[in-house]
Amino acid sequence: MKEIIFSSEFFNATDTLECGQIFRFEKKQEGYLVISRDKACLVKTVGESTIITCNESDEGYFTNYFDLNTNYANIYNLALNSKFEVLKKSCQLGKGVRILRQDSQEMLYSFLISQNNNIPRIKSIIGKLCEKLGDKKTFLNYEYYAFPTFEKLVCQNEDFYKQLGFGYRAEYMRYLSSELKNGLMNELKNCNANQVKARLLKIKGIGEKVANCACLFGFYKTDSFPVDTWIEKIYREDFNGQLTNPKKITQYFESTFKENSGYFQQYLFYYKRTLQGK
DNA sequence: TACCAGGTCTGAC
DNA sequence: GTCAGACATGGT
Numbered sequence: 001m002k003e004i005i006f007s008s009e010f011f012n013a014t015d016t017l018e019c020g021q022i023f024r025f026e027k028k029q030e031g032y033l034v035i036s037r038d039k040a041c042l043v044k045t046v047g048e049s050t051i052i053t054c055n056e057s058d059e060g061y062f063t064n065y066f067d068l069n070t071n072y073a074n075i076y077n078l079a080l081n082s083k084f085e086v087l088k089k090s091c092q093l094g095k096g097v098r099i100l101r102q103d104s105q106e107m108l109y110s111f112l113i114s115q116n117n118n119i120p121r122i123k124s125i126i127g128k129l130c131e132k133l134g135d136k137k138t139f140l141n142y143e144y145y146a147f148p149t150f151e152k153l154v155c156q157n158e159d160f161y162k163q164l165g166f167g168y169r170a171e172y173m174r175y176l177s178s179e180l181k182n183g184l185m186n187e188l189k190n191c192n193a194n195q196v197k198a199r200l201l202k203i204k205g206i207g208e209k210v211a212n213c214a215c216l217f218g219f220y221k222t223d224s225f226p227v228d229t230w231i232e233k234i235y236r237e238d239f240n241g242q243l244t245n246p247k248k249i250t251q252y253f254e255s256t257f258k259e260n261s262g263y264f265q266q267y268l269f270y271y272k273r274t275l276q277g278k
Numbered sequence: 279t280a281c282c283a284g285g286t287c288t289g290a291c
Numbered sequence: 292g293t294c295a296g297a298c299a300t301g302g303t
Contacts, residue, residue, distance in 0.1 A: 167299025
């Protein structure tokens, strides 16, 4: 077993996990059990340290996953010195937030499920999906299930997904799975944010918001700024925004925050959602 | 009961 | 190009 010890100043386990970017984690007595693909680790923040416990062979994977080689002090200071009061407050509340480098396919499926849905229910649906189709694994004394491969997902019919509570999103699973089967990931290699987004928008069930979330959380395009109902709220109330078209709101933020769009979006999202109840 | 959740699609203008 | 209404489900 390997322990990765990191300063908690810009890496707080709760901030990073509870800010809505990841749906696969459980609070345990020893910390958070975090699951990605078929791997798991334990994360906890104690005083000035955040400690990741994982298998020796996964050290590289989780170092990258938690984005440990990016300097968040720079990002934080830019937010703190911005002209927007709400961003200053947001980054102070969410100082310990990091943008996770999650698995692209897992994020595509997860945010496909997320549409017009709430976070507890998204977590529950994804959990059931993994339990049904993912390989059973063990880490320390915990049992968990890997995220299913698209090869397994593409074989299921709509009724299967409906029984798990997917609702009208059940048919979207089929479109995404068949795109993956036909080599979508290969097409998206070496693409920039706009190219990834444009390609994803051709898939039925993926719109502006899901495409942006996939770009940011699954392809680590930090110049993406997803706009959901919470961000629309903050745009109206705290940025005195007049635009009503979410696509234009995205463009406004992306041209304002540029390569830091994704980080600032998470600060803002976490802030608004924390203040107004989950 | 009505409304909402990390929205998207369709069809009408 | 914009906009209203439909769409499954469970929580409040």
